[in-house]
Amino acid sequence: MAAETTDRAPYVIVGGGMVADAAARGIRSRDADARIVVLGEDADPPYTRPALSKKLWTDPDFTEADNDCGTASATGAEVRTSVRVTAVDTAARTVTTDGGDVFGYETLLLATGGRPKAGPVEDGERVISFRTAQDYRHLRRLAGEQRHVVVVGGSYIGTEIAAALIQNDTRVTLVTPDDVLGGSMFPPELALHFQRMFAGAGVTIRPGARMTGGEAHPSTVLVQLDHDGGPLTADALVLGLGIAPSTELAQAAGLAVDDGVVVDEFLRTSDPHVYAAGDVAQYPDRVLGTTRVEHVDNAKTMGQAVGELMAGRTEPHDHTPYFYSQVLGTRYEAVGTLDGTARTVQDWQSDDGVGGPGVVYYLDEESRVTGVLLWAVPDKTDEATAVLADRTPQDEGSLRGRITAG
Structure with a gap:
């Protein structure tokens, strides 16, 4: 038997990121008064994630307060932080939290995003799998004063973090599996230019290398690579190995899951009362085909669209997202x-x-x-x-x- 419902709202959003903010705004654009409840596992209310690896490091006039989306004030949504939803009951239309609260919904949005892929050393005081505003604040405390940070991962997050740190009085070693930094994305001539940008800024690049192990100590981290001698010694280690979509709730609830939570062109899951959007959603794109996109334009546009669709919009979501990076x-x-x-x-x-x-x-x-x-x-x-x-x-x-x- 389903747990007794202690609270109910027409709209419940599981996830407290940029998708949740955009969805709340989309709902409110079509439904001026209905209650919206946002249940976010993050310790902070919705904020702009790209700034964590870019603008907050490079613009001294831009603060974390500026980076707050202002979801509650803009939409009237009830934003609850540090709340983990442990179960979705699609038959009873309820979600249950780790604190034992049960919320009933008429329409549910899964905006659970993704979790950083684990590395060979567990996160701790000097090891960060970079993803959240808390991670940004943690890394800020470890950076600067010519401390040495090893960044593992040569894709978007790794290169952005390396660029941010080198511009903030930090020595940086960037470990990438590509033989030339950016080689998996760019043609050879451009990849070489990209690598020279980082080397010219002072970043030490270890191309063609993977982290195989390491040890975290109270004041240092040892990072073992798969070649080129002994371990690197650093003050901190940042892992930028990508994310895996957080599909556990959806799967446990019996919703269709593939590379993400499967949705149709109206962003509905296999249950018509449950939607999914953002990093976690696998959707049919009119240009890209069936895909899942982990970038900010997708979070904002799909989030806005899913909110409108939850509140009665009848036109399908048809935006093809772009992605961007900004380094050096x-x-x-x-x-x-x-x-x-x-x-x-x-x-x-x-x-x-x-x-x-x-x-x-x-x-x-x-x-x-x-x-x-x-x-x-x-x-x-x-x-x-x-x-x-x-x-x-x-x-x-x-x-x-x-x-x-x-």
Whole structure:
């Protein structure tokens, strides 16, 4: 028998991140008065996650207070932090928390995001799997004063953290499995430029290496790599190994799960009263096909859409998200898949050549575009999406000049 319901709301959101904030705003845009309850496991109310590895490190006038989404004040939602939902009962339409509270819902959103993939050393005082605002504050305490931090992972979070630290009086060693930093995403010439950016800023790069073990001590961390001699000694270790979608609740509730919680074009799960959005949702994208996207544009746009859909919108979600990163004064944006081994058409549009403003088109075996990288080319993601949506074969003649930096 289901637990007795002690509280009920038309809208319950499980997860306290950017998706929850956007969803609350989407609900409120169509339902001015209904109660919204947000149950977040995070210790902080919704905040802008990208700033944790970028702007909070590089803009001295931007504070954590500025980074707060202001969800409760903007929407009237009841935002509860440090609450872990332990069970969803779709038959009774209830969720149960680790504190024993039971909330009934008419419509439920799973915005549970993902959890950092574990490394060979457990998190602790000097080891951080970077994900949350608490992790940001923790790393701030360990950084600066020429302390040495080892960052493991050469993708988005790893490179952003390495760039942030090196600009804040911290010695940095960046460990990446790529033979050249960024080589899994960028064509060889651009990857080499990318690596030189970091080396020029003072980052020590250990390419073609993986962390195999290590030990955390009260004042140091030892990091063992799979080659090149003995362990690295550092003041702190940051693991940026990506995330795995948090699907446990959905799976236990009997909802369809694959690479994430499976939803349709209306962001509904296999239960019509339960929706999912953000990092955790596997959805049908009109351009990308069935996919799951872990970037901020997806969190904001899908979050807004799912809130509106929960509150009565009838049009499906049809936005194809872009992603971006900003490191060492360079911003790049992209749509689709960036595969460093793919054939590319590179359209560099200044005398600087590779690394100056330009567009890289990634092609499959049938010469169709599968990814578009905009390197220092702002405000062109809609054009990039249109190129991606064109499934006809392309070549240098059809692609050069198609998207311009001006």
